[in-house]
Amino acid sequence: xxxxxxxxxxxIVRAYEAEKDSSMTNMKLQKLLYYAQSLYLALYDQPLxxxxxxxxxxxxxxxxAYRYYSEYEGxxxxxPSDSGLSLIPAEIKDLLEEVWAYFGVHKAYELxxxxxxxxxxxxxRGDLPREASSQAPLDLEEMKKLGKSKLAEIETQNPAxxxxxxxxxxxxxxxxxxxxxxxxxxxxxxxxxxx
Numbered sequence: 247x248x249x250x251x252x253x254x255x256x257x258i259v260r261a262y263e264a265e266k267d268s269s270m271t272n273m274k275l276q277k278l279l280y281y282a283q284s285l286y287l288a289l290y291d292q293p294l295x296x297x298x299x300x301x302x303x304x305x306x307x308x309x310x311a312y313r314y315y316s317e318y319e320g321x322x323x324x325x326p327s328d329s330g331l332s333l334i335p336a337e338i339k340d341l342l343e344e345v346w347a348y349f350g351v352h353k354a355y356e357l358x359x360x361x362x363x364x365x366x367x368x369x370x371r372g373d374l375p376r377e378a379s380s381q382a383p384l385d386l387e388e389m390k391k392l393g394k395s396k397l398a399e400i401e402t403q404n405p406a407x408x409x410x411x412x413x414x415x416x417x418x419x420x421x422x423x424x425x426x427x428x429x430x431x432x433x434x435x436x437x438x439x440x441x
Contacts, residue, residue, distance in 0.1 A: 248338055250279055250295045250311045255326040256334065260346045262325050268350065270323050272315040273304060277357035280306035280384075281396065282345045284366070287386060288393025289341070298383040301370035305361035306384055320354075348400050366392055 257278045261270035279299070286294035299306045315323055334342070349357060361367045362376075366388040374380055 247293070248295050248334065250297050250308045251314060252330060252334055253279055253282055253295065253342060254311050254315070256331055256339070256342045257346060257350070258323050258326060259331060260343075260350065261323075264350070269353075271320050271354050272312060272318055272323065273320065274352075274354035274357060275315065275323065276307045276312055277305055277354070277361055278345055278349055279308045279311060280361060280366075280389075281349050282342060283308075284389045284393035285345060285396060286338075286341055286393070287390035288397055291390070293386060294338070294341075299389070301367050301380050301382045301384055303377060303379060305358040306367055309381075344400065348396075348403075364392055 254275055257275055258270050261268045283294050283299060286292075295308075297308050297310050299308050318324075331339075352360070366384040369388055370382040370384045371378075371380055372382070
């Protein structure tokens with residue numbers, strides 16, 4: 247398990263390494279933690295960190311990380327003096343990098359709007375008005391489902407996806423296999439890739 251503050255430091259450092267337009271506010275950081283938790287759940291069937299994510303008014307929030315950076319409000323978060331990034335295992339760094347690459351390009355309010363359209367936040371909030379306060383925890387199973395959906399989205403938007411899939415299909419169609427593929431077998435195979 248990872249401490250959400252270590253994941254936070256990773257994202258802050260990446261924002262400073264990126265282009266000038268990559269600001270990192272507490273609000274943006276919270277959404278990146280939410281997506282990191284969702285993707286990790288989808289990949290490993292366990293949480294990246296123990297701390298719950300709650301359905302706050304402006305989207306998902308990890309309260310300990312939010313409180314740690316709360317003094318900065320909507321301002322740029324400072325670069326950590328001791329990032330400790332070398333202690334994060336390589337597979338977790340790879341996941342955090344994927345989250346940064348795909349979601350880090352968005353501004354905080356864009357990420358907030360995205361999360362408002364997603365099931366984990368909406369279900370945790372229930373019938374609450376959009377502006378109402380809430381500390382309702384997000385359901386890990388719903389976050390896992392979202393993570394699977396986001397992984398599929400990330401994969402299909404990767405520039406290598408189309409050429410690789412075209413090659414796979416070309417090879418499959420040019421095969422001299424005497425057993426024809428049934429329509430339902432293809433559907434089942436495609437659905438298994440998305441599960």
